Amino acid sequence: MKVLLYSEGKKLFSKSGVGRALKHQMIALEKVGVAYTTDEEDNYDLAHINTIGPGGEKVLKKSRKSGLPVIYHTHTTFEDFRNSFMFSNSLAPLIKRRIKRLYSSADFLISPSEYTRDLVRGYGVNLPIKVISNGVDNEKFTRNAFLAESFRKQYGIEGPLVISVGLPFSRKGVVDFCDIAADKPDIRFFWFGAKITSLLPAKIKKLLNHPPKNVIFPGFVPQETIMGAYSACDAFFFPSYEENEGIVVLEALSMEAPILIRDIPVYRGWMRSEENCLKGRDNRELSFLLDRLVADKKLAGKLTSTGKETALERDLSIIGQKLKNTYLEVLEKR
Template identity: 65%
Template sequence: MRVLLYSEGKKLFSKSGVGIALKHQMSALEKVGVEYTTNEEDRFDVVHINTVGPGAERILKKAKKSNIPVIYHTHTTYEDFRNSFTLSNAIAPWLKKRLIKLYSSADFLISPTEYAKNLIKSYGIDLPIKAVSNGVDNTRFSKNKVLAEKFLLENNIRKPLIVSVGLPFERKGVIDFCEIAEKRTDLVFYWFGAKISSLLPSKIRRLLKNPPDNVKFPGFIPQEMIIGPYSACDVFLFPSYEETEGIVVLEALATEAPIVLRDIPVYSDWMKHEENCLKAKNNKEFMENIDRLLHNESLRKKLSACGKGTALEKDLSIIGQELKKIYLEVLDRKK
């Protein structure tokens, strides 16, 4: 069995969640001995599509014509497309129709979480669908005190450190992040993520150019380098309003960063308040939870330990087994 892992615009998406998800799929399949290719000219038995552009539609039609089963990974939803980049809200209704058309044409759907799965089902799509986490590589992501000290020293950080990671979209809560920082000048705030300024609305571009004095936007840094900030932070703050999962949350869990995130439906069944994270509904609660973690070492240790347990449950070796099972099931159905 050979699987075509398809994702278009690899350069464009390489710094996004979809790009990282593709890398995770490759690693997960390697761990369980499933042969794959990313070259559509190769021979393959199953297609696993990750994107929704014209290239993906072409591959979908080509596979259907050749009677090759298609699995569609529903990373993209109408809900998480909105409030992202310039004109995203205007495009979103059109996108939803396209998602329904593409996803409905597959043989099987994969969603990153139960929440995302239920969103797709709410579109009226009646296909077999399973929730499979994007996963995290715990062999790569683990707490590293040496990299933590290096990051703090190189950036001359002497105050408590608050870190977030992601594209600086309004949906991700970047405005809230800066508003919290303005009120907490006793803390240092770092937001890591590609700035892609040409795609961002003017108010976000202005924010990135003139952030509060205690906020830094270093831009995108490779995964191997982000381990330092994850390991060094006193709090990983994730104020996103909408996610299909949040790969950076998995990375933060794996590196044992104490997490404060927004109380949104995607986290209802696997991120538990007071167990592996703290949840907040508004900026006031975010600040209260930050203070709780800064002043309660036993709570920090508890969240870190439980969080690592959650990350281990979503290790790529486990995700690889789940993907392999789906591929074999879809192939068997097709026969």
């Protein structure tokens, strides 16, 4: 069995969750000995498509014409497309129709969470769907005291540190992050993620250029820097309004960073407030909980210990086996 793992726009998507998901699939399959290619011109037995652009549609049509089964990974939804790039809200209804058409044309679907599966079902897509987490590389994302010290030294940080990771979209809560930070001048706030300013709305560009004095946007940085920040932070604060899983949340769990997230449907069932994270419903509550998390080291220790267990349940070796079983199931039905 040889699988095509397909994602288009690799340069752009490499800095996004979809790009990380593709990399995770590659590592996961290597761990369980499944051969794969990322070249659509190569020979393969099954196509696993991650994106909904013209390249993904071309692979879909080519595979169907050749009688090869197609699995579509439902990373993209109408809900998470909104409030991202310029004109995303205007384009979202068109994207929803495209999503429904492409996903319905596959043989099988994989969703990164039960929430995303239910969204896709709500679009009227009636194919079989299996929920498989994007997973996390627990071997790599391990708390590192040396990297933590190096990060704090690099940026001259002595007091409390709060971080977030992701593209600086309104949907991700970047405005809320800055609003809450502005009320806490004694805490340093960092938001890591490619800025891609040519695609961002004017409001977000202005925020990136003129953030509160205690907020830094370093942009896209080497992974070692991110790992240093995860290891050094007093809180990983991710106020996103919409996610299909949240790979950065999985990384924070694995790095044993104390986590504060917005209470949104995607986390129900696996991110449990007061056990492996804290959850807030609105900015007022999030601000209160952030102060609590930074001040209470005993609470932070409890959350990170349980959080690491959550990450281990989603290790890429486990994800690889689930992907392998799914591929074999789809091939057997052809």
